[in-house]
Amino acid sequence: MQVLQSPEYVQIELGDRSYPIVIGPDLLDALASRAELPDAASALIVTNTTVQPLYAERVRAALSGKYRSIHIVALPDGEVHKDWQTLNRIYDALLGAGCDRKTVLFALGGGVVGDMTGFAAASYMRGVPFIQLPTTLLAQVDSSVGGKTAINHPLGKNMIGAFYQPHLVVCDLDTLSTLPARELGAGLAEVIKYGPIYDMVFLDWIEQNIDALMSRDPGALAHAVRRSCEIKAEVVGQDERESGLRAILNFGHTFGHAIEAGLGYGQWLHGEAVGCGMVMASHLSMRLGGVDAAFVERLTALIGRAGLPVRAPVLGADRYIELMRVDKKSEGGEIRFVVLEKPGSAVMRGAPDALVREVIAHCCA
Missing domain, CATH: 3.40.50.1970 (Rossmann fold)
Incomplete structure (x- = not known):
C-alpha cells in the first residue's frame, strides 16, 4: 500500500x-x-x-x-x-x-x-x-x-x-x-468501531487489511487513521456535545467502561474493553432485531483477529448493571446502549434488564 x-x-x-x-x-x-x-x-x-x-x-x-x-x-x-x-x-x-x-x-x-x-x-x-x-x-x-x-x-x-x-x-x-503490540491492538478496536456504526465499506476494507494493520504497514495505518478521523469529524461537526448523533461513537463503550471499572482501571486497556464491549453490544443488537447472528459472528471474528478479547470477564450480572447505571449515557436510572439498527447504522436506546442479563451470561460463558 x-x-x-x-x-x-x-x-x-x-x-x-x-x-x-x-x-x-x-x-x-x-x-x-x-x-x-x-x-x-x-x-x-x-x-x-x-x-x-x-x-x-x-x-x-x-x-x-x-x-x-x-x-x-x-x-x-x-x-x-x-x-x-x-x-x-x-x-x-x-x-x-x-x-x-x-x-x-x-x-x-x-x-x-x-x-x-x-x-x-x-x-x-x-x-x-x-x-x-x-x-x-x-x-x-x-x-x-x-x-x-x-x-x-x-x-x-x-x-x-x-x-x-x-x-x-x-x-x-x-x-x-x-507502540507495543498490545497498544496497537487496543487502537484497532476504535478503528473497527467506525465500520458497524457508520461505514460498511470501511469495515470491508479493515477485514481485507487487518493483517497489514497488525504488521504496521505504513500505508494501511495512514488510511485507517485518515478514514477514522474523517468519520469522527463528520459526526462531531453535527453534534459536538453528544446530544444525539455523537453518542453512536460510544458503541461498545457502555459494556467496556463497566469492564474497566469492574476489573480495576488498567487491568484491561481501554481498547481491549471496548473490543469486548462491541461483541456484547452486537449480541444485544441481535436480540433487539437490528443485526443477525452472521453479522455478530463476523464482527466478533474481526475483533479476535485484532488480538482483542472477545470473552467478557465474569463480574456477575448485578455488578455489570450496577456499573452501567453510572454511565454518562444513563437517563433517570435507565441504562442507554448504543446498538446497531442495521449494519452500518447505530442508535442509542434502552433495553430490558432481562435481555441485558442474557447478553452478559452468554458473553461471559
Missing part, C-alpha cells in the same frame, strides 16, 4: 472553533511551522514516563524557536493514574512555572495524557489553548479528536470533565513504530 509522502488534512468544522487534524510521517520536528500554534511566551509539554524519553526533548527542540520557555511534566503511565492526584501535577507544573492564561499546553502521549491535558487546559485560569500530539493509534483515531476531556472517578470512567476543543491535532504516524 502506498506510503504518504506529504501530510493529509481532515478538518473539524465547529465555526470559530474549527481546527485541522494533520496526518503523516515526520511531523513532530516541523511543529513550529504550523500556523495554528497560538502565540505565547511559554508552553508546557504534558507527557508520561513512557513517552517522555522517546519524544519529549524532540518536541521541546522543535518548539524552541516559537516559545521562550518550554516546560515538561511527565505523568505516571496508565489508566489507573487518570485521577485528581495526577491531574494536580499538571496544575502544579503550570503554577510553579508562573504560567499565564496564554500558555499553550501540548498533550504528547496516548488517550490518558490527551484527556487530562485537555481537562487541565479547560480549567486552568478558566481556559488556555492546547494542542494534541497523539502517539498511540487509539488516540490518533479517537480520543484526540472532538474535544472530550475527563478524568476517572472510582465509581465511573470519565465522569468528571469538560468539552474543550484543541487548536490543532498532529498525528505523526512515525510514533506508531514505538
Whole structure:
C-alpha cells in the first residue's frame, strides 16, 4: 500500500472553533511551522514516563524557536493514574512555572495524557489553548479528536470533565513504530468501531487489511487513521456535545467502561474493553432485531483477529448493571446502549434488564 509522502488534512468544522487534524510521517520536528500554534511566551509539554524519553526533548527542540520557555511534566503511565492526584501535577507544573492564561499546553502521549491535558487546559485560569500530539493509534483515531476531556472517578470512567476543543491535532504516524503490540491492538478496536456504526465499506476494507494493520504497514495505518478521523469529524461537526448523533461513537463503550471499572482501571486497556464491549453490544443488537447472528459472528471474528478479547470477564450480572447505571449515557436510572439498527447504522436506546442479563451470561460463558 502506498506510503504518504506529504501530510493529509481532515478538518473539524465547529465555526470559530474549527481546527485541522494533520496526518503523516515526520511531523513532530516541523511543529513550529504550523500556523495554528497560538502565540505565547511559554508552553508546557504534558507527557508520561513512557513517552517522555522517546519524544519529549524532540518536541521541546522543535518548539524552541516559537516559545521562550518550554516546560515538561511527565505523568505516571496508565489508566489507573487518570485521577485528581495526577491531574494536580499538571496544575502544579503550570503554577510553579508562573504560567499565564496564554500558555499553550501540548498533550504528547496516548488517550490518558490527551484527556487530562485537555481537562487541565479547560480549567486552568478558566481556559488556555492546547494542542494534541497523539502517539498511540487509539488516540490518533479517537480520543484526540472532538474535544472530550475527563478524568476517572472510582465509581465511573470519565465522569468528571469538560468539552474543550484543541487548536490543532498532529498525528505523526512515525510514533506508531514505538507502540507495543498490545497498544496497537487496543487502537484497532476504535478503528473497527467506525465500520458497524457508520461505514460498511470501511469495515470491508479493515477485514481485507487487518493483517497489514497488525504488521504496521505504513500505508494501511495512514488510511485507517485518515478514514477514522474523517468519520469522527463528520459526526462531531453535527453534534459536538453528544446530544444525539455523537453518542453512536460510544458503541461498545457502555459494556467496556463497566469492564474497566469492574476489573480495576488498567487491568484491561481501554481498547481491549471496548473490543469486548462491541461483541456484547452486537449480541444485544441481535436480540433487539437490528443485526443477525452472521453479522455478530463476523464482527466478533474481526475483533479476535485484532488480538482483542472477545470473552467478557465474569463480574456477575448485578455488578455489570450496577456499573452501567453510572454511565454518562444513563437517563433517570435507565441504562442507554448504543446498538446497531442495521449494519452500518447505530442508535442509542434502552433495553430490558432481562435481555441485558442474557447478553452478559452468554458473553461471559
